[in-house]
Amino acid sequence: MRRDARELLTLLAAGLALGLVHLALRPDLPWVPAPRVEETMCGGEAELEAPAAAEAPVASFAPAPPMSSPAPEDGR
Amino acid sequence: MSQVHEDMSDRASKWRRGGIWVLRLIVAGVLLAAAAPKLADPVAFAAKLPNYRLFPEVFVNVVATTAPMLELLAALALLSGRLYRGGVWLSVGLMATFTALIGSALARGIDLDCGCFGNAVQAEPVGALDLVRNIVLLGLTVVLALDLGREPAR
Numbered sequence: 001m002r003r004d005a006r007e008l009l010t011l012l013a014a015g016l017a018l019g020l021v022h023l024a025l026r027p028d029l030p031w032v033p034a035p036r037v038e039e040t041m042c043g044g045e046a047e048l049e050a051p052a053a054a055e056a057p058v059a060s061f062a063p064a065p066p067m068s069s070p071a072p073e074d075g076r
Numbered sequence: 077m078s079q080v081h082e083d084m085s086d087r088a089s090k091w092r093r094g095g096i097w098v099l100r101l102i103v104a105g106v107l108l109a110a111a112a113p114k115l116a117d118p119v120a121f122a123a124k125l126p127n128y129r130l131f132p133e134v135f136v137n138v139v140a141t142t143a144p145m146l147e148l149l150a151a152l153a154l155l156s157g158r159l160y161r162g163g164v165w166l167s168v169g170l171m172a173t174f175t176a177l178i179g180s181a182l183a184r185g186i187d188l189d190c191g192c193f194g195n196a197v198q199a200e201p202v203g204a205l206d207l208v209r210n211i212v213l214l215g216l217t218v219v220l221a222l223d224l225g226r227e228p229a230r
Contacts, residue, residue: 007162
């Protein structure tokens with residue numbers, strides 16, 4: 001069992017080292033990628049989040065219209 | 077009488093060893109087929125990883141180059157017999173991880189291309205068939221792992 005673990009760790013270390021070397025040798029793959037637009041199968045490029053300010057209602061400080069009380073027949 | 081028993085036991089052992097070799101070839105072949113296109117075009121594979129919504133952005137490119145290397149090493153270990161026991165456990169770990177990733181994407185209803193074989197196959201949304209395929213492959217690697225207990229390393 002100890003031998004299994006040692007061999008597994010050897011392979012994991014070798015894979016990690018080779019992977020890092022491969023990454024270092026690829027100039028088109030930066031170590032830390034830039035944030036990217038999410039891709040899904042159905043929508044092509046989906047927008048991650050619409051700008052919040054674009055859809056938010058314009059703030060108004062005008063007094064709100066009074067809330068109407070329910071008509072008597074609504075309570076029945 | 078004992079001669080007959082020995083002959084039968086030898087024959088069964090040969091069949092078992094043959095079966096294990098076939099399993100080794102199948103698992104190693106699948107791992108090689110999965111690793112080669114990803115090693116050839118890691119950029120395309122890296123573009124698919126964020127769709128799983130599991131990897132932090134900073135690790136995406138490291139995973140994109142490391143995972144196919146691990147697949148390649150596992151395949152070579154299974155084929156060559158060098159570090160065979162480690163290769164079997166690495167195959168089990170890789171298959172279990174891939175199965176969990178596909179299952180998690182299916183459970184969350186994410187319609188991503190799994191990227192399992194890089195760009196070697198046409199991109200299709202991940203489905204139950206992919207999950208079944210991975211479970212079968214995981215089963216094959218588990219059989220190889222169970223066989224480790226029967227026979228010393230070769």
